[in-house]
Amino acid sequence: MTRRPPPLRPAAKPSEPRGGVRFVAESPWYELFSRGARDWLRHNQKVRQAVRAQIVDLLAEGDFITQPNERTVRVPIRLLDHARFRLADPQKDRGAGQGAAQPGDLLRPASGTTDAGGDEGAGGNESGGFSLQLELKVDDIIDWLIEDLELPELRPTSGATVEDQEIIREGSGRRGIRARLDRRQTIKQALKRRAIQDDPAPFTDDDLRFHQLRPRLRLSSNAVVFCVLDVSMSMTAVERKLAKTFFFLTLSGLRRQYHRIDVRFVAHTTDAWEFPETQFFEVTGSGGTAASSAFRLTLDLLTEHYPASQYNAYLFYASDGENSVDDRAPARTALRALAERMNYIGYVETRPGTTRFSQTDMRSLIGELIDGGAHAGSQLVSDIGDIWQAIRQFFGHEARMETVD
């Protein structure tokens, strides 16, 4: 209790000043390293993470999928802001200024877009419009999508085909090119030699060792994907766009999983045809709808070209759900036959603007299939966000399958 408090000022007079001016040598790394740039890169990394978190919204807005030639999209991004406690913006903000002005002077009129004559403009908002145009690669976006889905690594089917040779490094030897110099082995050789020589040279040609190459066979996993599209009159442009987006994203996902992937495009009205990819989305048919035609064509292609032992097979079907009543029984039969062979059948019903609860023929067919224990799924899709859901569902199904196995 009797201890004296620490004095407010260490001493009445500042302690003896040592003074002195020195110039210290500049550190050489200043030119080589920028901590500002390092942290700016980290910021950008975080921006990308943030973009990634909103990727679905981004997809819904941009229509880069319809322009496959554009390999990048530009997204305006606001700089991330490290939040701090701050008072709410007041109705009227007061500040101190300097210059020839009298109370009552209006320095800037309300919502003035143009600066008044002597206006400094430095006060008020410090945030100052500063935004960042982030260029994102479409491939990156797809990578993120797929990564977010945490797609499983699909296993090759048992009778996987042998594909290209792969070159790997193995062992070391005395011959080789400079680029494959095996430093570790070379130094070992030199050390051994120097240990037994009296007046050794640091290195001799005999010390040199090089990595050797060896070809290796690699197993591949193959898959075939059938994209089946209803091109009857009832499919509108909006529905086609939804279908196309769905196919695009699904394929992008599968392409990452399989080393080699075959894609077959089948369009149908009352009859079915196979198309090359370039024409597939341009096809317009007329008349009614008989889905069974497409299913039968798919089955034919499958049995003819893709033996079950070597190929994983997927069918994705997009339609507005309207199928001719007469076709119900044939379609059911064909679908059942397909389900035997397919790893998965995914059905998206494109119904922009319609209520989600109306049942269509096609959907009840797929429903029967699912109830029968087939690997299938169906999704109603009315906007891009739904497509996301659909992909999540389809691939999620695959993931479960893998873990169950």
Added chain:
Amino acid sequence: MTDGPIVVTTLPDYAARIEELARKLGMTYNAVDFELVPDRFMMETAVYGLPVRMRHWSFGVRYIRQLVQRNMGHSRIFEVMFPGDPCRAYLVDTNSLAENVLVVAHVLGHADFAHRNVLFQRSMAMMGGKILEQAAARAHRIEAALSEHGQERVEAVLDAALALEAHIDVNRVLHRTPRTAEDQDVPSDGEADPFLLRWRDLPGEKQPAAPEKPASRAIPSHPEYDLLWFIARHGPQLEGWERDVFLAVREESFYFYPVFACQIMNEGWASYWHACLLREADFLPQDLYVSAIKAHSDVVRPLAAGRTLALSVNPYHLGFSMWERIVETKGLDAARRICAEEDDFGFVRNHLDAELAERLDLFVYEADADGSIKVVSRDIHAVREAILAPRFNFGAPRVAATKLDVDGSLTLTHDSDSDGRGLDIDRSERVLDYVARVWRRPVSLHTVDDRGNRVLNARPH
């Protein structure tokens, strides 16, 4: 000079002559280490606030803004100076000799200020003067945590700690004594609180009533404004290295505080002395002197070139004008006493008088939400308060930790009465989010909005 002109051409030579002059003029300061650095390094040092500091993405944002500003020609940094023992100062190696001569003189002014001013003295007494080494040690510890615990985790802690950077209690000491019991949080005698003791010693003041023993051992026993300390001390699941990060940020805040609290005085004082030194420096060649004086008038000018009005007050100009007037009217000794005893609040309130404010054309404006800006007053009291308003409480809203529940949840309370309005809700929610992540228990914040009391909540995730 009797021994004929001595030819000096290099900066170190000039610096030595200037320092000789400074001593003759009665300036006292700790040794100053100067370093000539590239422009970019200078900019980074200004952005980070220390020659060496932890990495955090928010510095990257500030850096890029600064870079853009510089490239647009808006800002140029002449000098960065860190008071300590020795002081550390940086000069841009591409600036002209004249500019750097001016900066050397200016830095000596800062060093003189730091050596006299009580806030700087106190800060130095609490944390020592090895600025560079201490900063490097802190940065090193955080870098070690980074390699051990990964960037994500360290960043989460820094997000919270740096967001609360300004939330320290500068009236308390840096190294708060560990307490045996939490209820001693209120100093029971004056021992831990020099202010209370001083108060008691003042003639005519009654003994402050002995603080009542709190009925329960509530934590904190009084609103705790040192949020960084509170979190480091009481965070329910904080790991050792996480506390260390909070305390490192807190230590840096204590170091920054005097610079913040004395900006007008300090910049004014340094400008006053560099002007003095240049005036007396008869060893400078004429052209160098003219260039240096031109640089001086660029720094202390009130208005940007070609402008007749500014919506801000240049602290260099204001401080410089005030010190000139104080020395003129009261003498150098009085000025030095003021320099020792005041911070910007005392300085502006006690020494910016109506006459000077009128001469400097200072005014108060009001910016309406509709975008209009109107001059509202030239009254001296209004002007002083408008200048000082952004400087209250380390420039941050007054937010205190008020309750630590048994389940570990934390309640923060914003003192909206003294701040005059509520918090920016959006930002506060985000800060709360940062805090909840390291507090690892629910955190809530009481403030007000247009409709009355408002409670924000954040949960750990």
